[in-house]
Amino acid sequence: MPKSEPRCEPGRSEVQAHRGASAVAPENTIAAFRAAAGQGAEWIELDVALLGDGTAVVIHDVSVDRCSSSTGKLSDLTASDLQKIDADALFDARFKGEPLPTLAEVLSALGELGLNANVEIKQHPHHKSLDQLVKTVDEHLKARAPQTKIMISSFDAAALRRMHEIDPSYELAMLWSRLPDDWSDVLQSIPARTVHLGYKSLSIGFLEEAAHRGIKVRAWTCNDPKLLASFWPVGLTGVITDDPSVYLS
Ligand code: G3P
Numbered sequence: 001m002p003k004s005e006p007r008c009e010p011g012r013s014e015v016q017a018h019r020g021a022s023a024v025a026p027e028n029t030i031a032a033f034r035a036a037a038g039q040g041a042e043w044i045e046l047d048v049a050l051l052g053d054g055t056a057v058v059i060h061d062v063s064v065d066r067c068s069s070s071t072g073k074l075s076d077l078t079a080s081d082l083q084k085i086d087a088d089a090l091f092d093a094r095f096k097g098e099p100l101p102t103l104a105e106v107l108s109a110l111g112e113l114g115l116n117a118n119v120e121i122k123q124h125p126h127h128k129s130l131d132q133l134v135k136t137v138d139e140h141l142k143a144r145a146p147q148t149k150i151m152i153s154s155f156d157a158a159a160l161r162r163m164h165e166i167d168p169s170y171e172l173a174m175l176w177s178r179l180p181d182d183w184s185d186v187l188q189s190i191p192a193r194t195v196h197l198g199y200k201s202l203s204i205g206f207l208e209e210a211a212h213r214g215i216k217v218r219a220w221t222c223n224d225p226k227l228l229a230s231f232w233p234v235g236l237t238g239v240i241t242d243d244p245s246v247y248l249s
């Protein structure tokens, strides 16, 4: 069998739109996921957390202050409050009225858009328990459109461990900004076979070691393809980016 050539860029299925195409639309909104599909992305990344009443919402922060027209901590909000919140604060009037979406609404939209999702579980202090969080997320994921592929990521190894216990078929990715010395032990303890690493912490040595151990590595959040050019040939698997168009055009 001929030896395959080393890659010099990511394949289309390995470009994930970070919080949707958040360079061109308000992050973690259906508008941002629609924009990602429009750019030709096949995968989006989203952040999920719970409101005070346990509703699963797609948002990065512990409050709605930065990204919306409202203020308030997630812990103080309930599903009925979402009607009054526009997630438009980071963009112009074109996005007026764009809602802060629930996980259920986003999964429904992804099915219609033909997108797959990297679901990042955000473990916040106001959540009643880790179990409440992961069981809620799992119940939503089980109800998704059958064509929507899912992977789960988190900075919280305990959240990934619990997801594995609930359903061992999930692909799990451990998130780190910088690689800890015990990275391999942490992965084995979950168990997970994928690392999502802050792109500034990538090294050729780590990618070679990961490839040797059969571990996938994706880089976040890199919007300049030149910065990753040297890493594809040594086994970088994929990229999470605010602007999929720079990798897909
Ligand atoms: O999945 C990569 C990235 O989303 C992790 O960081 O803070 O943007 O959720 P953050």
Ligand code: MG
Residues within 6 Å of the ligand: 045, 046, 047, 120
């Ligand atoms: Mg994220």
